[in-house]
Amino acid sequence: xxxxxxxxxxxxxxxxxxxxxxxxxxxxxxxxxxxxxxxxxxxxxxxxxxxxxxxxxxxxxxxxxxxxxxxxxxxxxxxxxxxxxxxxxxxxxxxxxxxxxxxxxxxxxxxxxxxxxxxxxxxxxxxxxxxxxxxxxxxxxxxxxxxxxxxxxxxxxxxxxxxxxxxxxxxxxxxxxxxxxxxxxxxxxxxxxxxxxxxxxxxxxxxxxxxxxxxxxxxxxxxxxxxxxxxxxxxxxxxxxxxxxxxxxxxxxxxxxxxxxxxxxxxxxxxxxxxxxxxxxxxxxxxxxxxxxxxxxxxxxxxxxxxxxxxxxxxxxxxxxxxxxxxxxxxxxxxxxxxxxxxxxxxxxxxxxxxxxxxxxxxxxxxxxxxxxxxxxxxxxxxxxxxxxxxxxxxxxxxxxxxxxxxxxxxxxxxxxxxxxxxxxxxxxxxxxxxxxxxxxxxxxxxxxxxxxxxxxxxxxxxxxxxxxxxxxxxxxxxxxxxxxxxxxxxxxxxxxxxxxxxxxxxxxxxxxxxxxxxxxxxxxxxxxxxxxxxxxxxxxxxxxxxxxxxxxxxxxxxxxxxxxxxxxxxxxxxxxxxxxxxxxxxxxxxxxxxxxxxxxxxxxxxxxxxxxxxxxxxxxxxxxxxxxxxxxxxxxxxxxxxxxxxxxxxxxxxxxxxxxxxxxxxxxxxxxxxxxxxxxxxxxxxxxxxxxxxxxxxxxxxxxxxxxxxxxxxxxxxxxxxxxxxxxxxxxxxxxxxxxxxxxxxxxxxxxxxxxxxxxxxxxxxxxxxxxxxxxxxxxxxxxxxxxxxxxxxxxxxxxxxxxxxxxxxxxxxxxxxxxxxxxxxxxxxxxxxxxxxxxxxxxxxxxxxxxxxxxxxxxxxxxxxxxxxxxxxxxxxxxxxxxxxxxxxxxxxxxxxxxxxxxxxxxxxxxxxxxxxxxxxxxxxxxxxxxxxxxx
Numbered sequence: 001x002x003x004x005x006x007x008x009x010x011x012x013x014x015x016x017x018x019x020x021x022x023x024x025x026x027x028x029x030x031x032x033x034x035x036x037x038x039x040x041x042x043x044x045x046x047x048x049x050x051x052x053x054x055x056x057x058x059x060x061x062x063x064x065x066x067x068x069x070x071x072x073x074x075x076x077x078x079x080x081x082x083x084x085x086x087x088x089x090x091x092x093x094x095x096x097x098x099x100x101x102x103x104x105x106x107x108x109x110x111x112x113x114x115x116x117x118x119x120x121x122x123x124x125x126x127x128x129x130x131x132x133x134x135x136x137x138x139x140x141x142x143x144x145x146x147x148x149x150x151x152x153x154x155x156x157x158x159x160x161x162x163x164x165x166x167x168x169x170x171x172x173x174x175x176x177x178x179x180x181x182x183x184x185x186x187x188x189x190x191x192x193x194x195x196x197x198x199x200x201x202x203x204x205x206x207x208x209x210x211x212x213x214x215x216x217x218x219x220x221x222x223x224x225x226x227x228x229x230x231x232x233x234x235x236x237x238x239x240x241x242x243x244x245x246x247x248x249x250x251x252x253x254x255x256x257x258x259x260x261x262x263x264x265x266x267x268x269x270x271x272x273x274x275x276x277x278x279x280x281x282x283x284x285x286x287x288x289x290x291x292x293x294x295x296x297x298x299x300x301x302x303x304x305x306x307x308x309x310x311x312x313x314x315x316x317x318x319x320x321x322x323x324x325x326x327x328x329x330x331x332x333x334x335x336x337x338x339x340x341x342x343x344x345x346x347x348x349x350x351x352x353x354x355x356x357x358x359x360x361x362x363x364x365x366x367x368x369x370x371x372x373x374x375x376x377x378x379x380x381x382x383x384x385x386x387x388x389x390x391x392x393x394x395x396x397x398x399x400x401x402x403x404x405x406x407x408x409x410x411x412x413x414x415x416x417x418x419x420x421x422x423x424x425x426x427x428x429x430x431x432x433x434x435x436x437x438x439x440x441x442x443x444x445x446x447x448x449x450x451x452x453x454x455x456x457x458x459x460x461x462x463x464x465x466x467x468x469x470x471x472x473x474x475x476x477x478x479x480x481x482x483x484x485x486x487x488x489x490x491x492x493x494x495x496x497x498x499x500x501x502x503x504x505x506x507x508x509x510x511x512x513x514x515x516x517x518x519x520x521x522x523x524x525x526x527x528x529x530x531x532x533x534x535x536x537x538x539x540x541x542x543x544x545x546x547x548x549x550x551x552x553x554x555x556x557x558x559x560x561x562x563x564x565x566x567x568x569x570x571x572x573x574x575x576x577x578x579x580x581x582x583x584x585x586x587x588x589x590x591x592x593x594x595x596x597x598x599x600x601x602x603x604x605x606x607x608x609x610x611x612x613x614x615x616x617x618x619x620x621x622x623x624x625x626x627x628x629x630x631x632x633x634x635x636x637x638x639x640x641x642x643x644x645x646x647x648x649x650x651x652x653x654x655x656x657x658x659x660x661x662x663x664x665x666x667x668x669x670x671x672x673x674x675x676x677x678x679x680x681x682x683x684x685x686x687x688x689x690x691x692x693x694x695x696x697x698x699x700x701x702x703x704x705x706x707x708x709x710x711x712x713x714x715x716x717x718x719x720x721x722x723x724x725x726x727x728x729x730x731x732x733x734x735x736x737x738x739x740x741x742x743x744x745x746x747x748x749x750x751x752x753x754x755x756x757x758x759x760x761x762x763x764x765x766x767x768x769x770x771x772x773x774x775x776x777x778x779x780x781x782x783x784x785x786x787x788x789x790x791x792x793x794x795x796x797x798x799x800x801x802x803x804x805x806x807x808x809x810x811x812x813x814x815x816x817x818x819x820x821x822x823x824x825x826x827x828x829x830x831x832x833x834x835x836x837x838x839x840x841x842x843x844x845x846x847x848x849x850x851x852x853x854x855x856x857x858x859x860x861x862x863x864x865x866x867x868x869x870x871x872x873x874x875x876x877x878x879x880x881x882x883x884x885x886x887x888x889x890x891x892x893x894x895x896x897x898x899x900x901x902x903x904x905x906x907x908x909x910x911x912x913x914x915x916x917x918x919x920x921x922x923x924x925x926x927x928x929x930x931x932x933x934x935x936x937x938x
Contacts, residue, residue, distance in 0.1 A: 019037060070093060131162070175462065181204035198235075207236060224286075295331040304644035711857055792844040793839060
């Protein structure tokens with residue numbers, strides 16, 4: 001069906017009637033007609049005589065419709081694919097589809113004014129449109145609802161016909177960058193045959209593209225560029241953009257040991273690098289972030305780094321730092337993190353002033369054809385969700401690539417929004433240099449095998465334009481190859497491989513941690529008067545604020561905590577920690593779902609004014625010279641937001657950066673960031689970080705997804721003091737561990753398992769003196785127990801402690817001592833052994849946990865307390881963290897507490913315990929009747 005039938009079937013009187021309707025109510029008519037009349041009125045305004053030509057008026061509309069269709073759909077009919085024929089789309093842009101005929105080609109139309117031609121023939125109009133929208137560059141921007149944005153783009157590309165016009169020196173600069181990219185890949189291919197490098201061959205235009213971003217960005221005010229990319233082409237970027245010494249790159253191909261013997265290291269195409277370059281007498285800082293094989297995992301990290309630099313170094317000026325993300329076509333279409341990061345891009349807490357997205361579009365993912373890799377027409381269609389313009393460019397046309405990149409950089413500076421440049425190219429070899437692509441794509445690779453590289457194509461073009469000679473090409477290649485040979489020779493003389501720590505210039509004042517740093521925590525006590533002063537200020541907002549009456553009552557209760565008996569709850573402990581650090585000049589950033597109020601309505605760091613959208617943040621009003629406090633409710637994302645906060649912390653070692661999960665269970669949505677960055681980055685890349693993760697954890701009968709923050713997963717990743725894992729039981733200890741995070745001379749990520757029900761538990765409080773003395777306690781001994789009478793030692797961590805002490809009081813079981821292990825890693829072995837020695841008569845040692853036996857800290861603790869006969873009390877092994885039945889939860893919780901004290905109230909121990917407790921094979925030395933299955937003998 002002809003989509004333009006409303007034109008071809010309309011007579012002149014009908015058109016006039018629609019026009020009158022448009023004048024009265026534009027929104028009441030079809031969008032196509034609205035666009036026609038907008039163009040028609042433009043013509044009337046600039047060429048009043050057009051209205052006098054009644055006979056041509058319907059055809060003027062048809063031409064305007066043709067122009068708008070080129071703008072909207074011209075990208076479907078471009079010459080952007082260097083090795084494949086484009087798919088066919090209908091209707092085409094043939095003039096017959098618009099009610100026009102070949103006989104109209106030489107007629108003159110005022111509609112030409114719409115594209116800057118004035119009155120022009122239809123032939124001239126079509127030629128202009130074809131050159132602008134259907135050559136090496138395809139433009140998608142007409143879907144953008146902001147007319148100022150689409151108009152700016154239109155005014156940029158239509159007058160120039162979207163065609164580059166570089167001077168000869170500019171062309172020579174492009175040529176030199178392209179030559180370095182192409183010859184670098186060919187050199188490695190010859191010298192290190194068969195070794196993986198994830199070649200850029202087929203997409204070498206990326207290198208002059210990045211060069212153009214940096215040069216144009218510097219011209220527009222950017223002083224720093226933060227780049228994230230996967231492995232394909234990384235070595236080329238390191239060599240030719242980051243200017244990492246090529247002898248170091250070649251040295252990494254030679255399988256030598258690392259200079260740093262403690263470094264586990266990573267493959268060469270995952271490494272990051274930071275460098276400084278001089279461009280036009282301006283010093284620029286370039287950072288290529290390390291990235292694992294999880295192709296797009298680096299994206300939120302780049303955004304977090306960028307925002308951190310903007311906040312800390314450039315006073316919020318987005319133009320000073322430019323984030324650049326380089327995607328693969330398969331990954332940008334297939335990885336959900338792309339969408340998460342895009343949805344963060346315009347939010348106040350996560351905005352970075354627009355990201356330049358470059359797609360290395362190889363038209364294949366591993367061995368998967370693009371038709372099997374996505375449903376959307378383009379791999380970049382996700383960009384439309386946030387109204388980002390998209391340009392598709394033929395990677396063989398290097399001038400068009402550079403031209404488009406410069407336009408993208410200008411757009412970013414003008415609108416501070418994301419923009420996408422999809423570079424259509426190909427992959428000359430398989431997924432890696434050891435693959436045989438003809439196994440799966442024989443037709444495509446027969447074409448690629450015969451296809452000249454971009455350098456050959458560009459040289460032929462310049463020679464054809466008489467702007468270059470073959471002799472100059474030979475000389476250029478000779479110079480570059482000699483440089484490569486020299487670097488290779490130098491690499492042979494290097495004895496070991498060298499890994500330059502990423503962001504070394506930022507972290508140079510922070511020393512690496514040593515083993516003895518974790519034996520005891522430093523004092524983080526604060527003077528009583530200062531605590532009282534902070535407490536007063538955060539509980540006494542200005543009297544003119546109209547606050548909810550429940551908030552007023554809450555603040556009054558918190559203020560009362562500061563007085564006798566001076567028992568402060570979890571929220572007060574947390575807020576006081578923030579307040580003291582802010583007054584010491586430590587900026588704080590806290591983000592996560594619902595963190596302003598707190599998931600459990602406990603924090604109330606942000607107070608909303610009644611009947612208003614206005615907010616008041618008490619921690620921002622402590623003193624005129626205090627540090628900045630920022631708290632942001634995040635989008636409903638774990639992967640993206642945790643990656644962002646990790647990146648933020650990575651660039652600011654002197655800021656306390658925290659991320660809180662709505663429920664601790666949900667951190668599994670960010671497992672890639674936890675595995676690939678938080679826990680392993682220092683061993684792989686010598687990257688330090690001090691991000692704090694707050695994970696609500698505790699069994700309260702709320703079901704499988706609201707109980708466990710998966711303590712066992714973090715503990716399984718613990719080694720070489722890579723992270724800190726704590727499960728505090730008192731507000732004061734939480735206060736001290738937050739302060740400790742900054743006051744140590746080194747930095748490590750901190751994972752805090754925070755409570756839920758304990759937030760309001762009458763026993764989970766701390767006296768003021770607990771904040772004004774000492775520091776964080778890795779282990780808390782049982783001060784109520786008499787060591788001379790103790791026969792049974794219970795070790796536990798977290799919420800279960802309060803159930804145990806209540807049970808002991810009720811049963812009068814004072815021959816049992818309860819030891820709280822507040823820091824599980826680094827393991828406080830010295831403190832635990834010291835406490836065990838206090839109880840010389842102890843005969844039974846039990847680890848008590850709420851989690852199933854195959855989860856929680858049991859496996860971890862049994863290995864570290866191997867010198868004592870440690871028994872286990874826990875829920876039975878399970879594939880699910882918790883039951884959804886409150887009845888069953890309470891029954892199992894009751895059993896845990898009873899068995900911790902060596903008793904069981906089950907009238908039918910065998911049958912009931914078999915259902916509630918660990919299975920028989922868990923307790924080979926204990927009969928079912930004797931221990932009822934909840935205690936496992938080591």
